[in-house]
Amino acid sequence: MQILILGGGIAGLCLAKALEQRGIPADLVERHSGQPAGGAGLYLPGNAARALKQLGLLADVTAKTAPIETQRIVDSRGKPLNTVRTQDVWRECGPCLSLPRNVLHARLQAALIRTNVSLGKAVDNIRQSPAGCEVAVWLLPLTMSGMTGCWPRWRGGLMTPT
Numbered sequence: 324m325q326i327l328i329l330g331g332g333i334a335g336l337c338l339a340k341a342l343e344q345r346g347i348p349a350d351l352v353e354r355h356s357g358q359p360a361g362g363a364g365l366y367l368p369g370n371a372a373r374a375l376k377q378l379g380l381l382a383d384v385t386a387k388t389a390p391i392e393t394q395r396i397v398d399s400r401g402k403p404l405n406t407v408r409t410q411d412v413w414r415e416c417g418p419c420l421s422l423p424r425n426v427l428h429a430r431l432q433a434a435l436i437r438t439n440v441s442l443g444k445a446v447d448n449i450r451q452s453p454a455g456c457e458v459a460v461w462l463l464p465l466t467m468s469g470m471t472g473c474w475p476r477w478r479g480g481l482m483t484p485t
């Protein structure tokens with residue numbers, strides 16, 4: 324069996340890592356050619372930290388994070404509604420952390436050893452055939468008049484990108 328993961332977001336990258344842990348290689352296709360731009364912050368609650376630990380990545384990621392010890396919920400005028408000590412809620416799972424989104428993506432991607440990651444390719448169509456699954460992939464970049472590209476295919480589980 325061959326596995327094709329569509330999308331190199333947090334879910335796709337974590338799935339690829341989880342498969343690697345089980346000795347299952349995969350191909351991953353992501354339409355963007357690089358990491359998400361900029362440093363919009365991500366809050367990783369304790370269950371996210373637990374998931375990263377299961378993937379063997381918590382220590383690596385934690386080195387890039389700041390701890391979130393308190394969560395303050397305010398109304399639209401900034402009036403405090405509630406204050407939560409995060410460890411009171413998440414102690415059983417793990418620490419609550421924050422880091423820039425692009426840093427998390429970079430760490431997840433760097434942790435992939437056996438996954439064949441293809442950036443700048445967009446899956447356009449998937450068709451089931453008797454021979455297997457046929458996947459149409461556009462090679463990006465986009466042009467003003469639409470997508471340019473070729474049609475490499477995964478047919479019957481065999482990947483033959485050009």
Ligand SMILES: Cc1cc2nc3c(=O)[nH]c(=O)nc-3n(C[C@H](O)[C@H](O)[C@H](O)COP(=O)(O)OP(=O)(O)OC[C@H]3O[C@@H](n4cnc5c(N)ncnc54)[C@H](O)[C@@H]3O)c2cc1C
Pocket residue numbers: 329330331332333334335352353354355364365366367368371444445446447
């Ligand atoms: C403003 C904002 C703030 C957030 N803050 C937090 C937070 O603080 N903490 C938290 O836990 N969550 C937060 N979230 C939610 C979190 O970002 C998402 O749950 C998470 O990123 C979803 O990951 P994903 O991999 O499922 O999807 P995505 O990140 O959407 O990844 C999907 C990927 O698939 C690619 N793709 C799509 N179609 C194709 C195709 N046809 N071919 C190839 N590639 C394709 C896309 O380019 C994308 O990279 C926030 C979300 C937003 C919008």
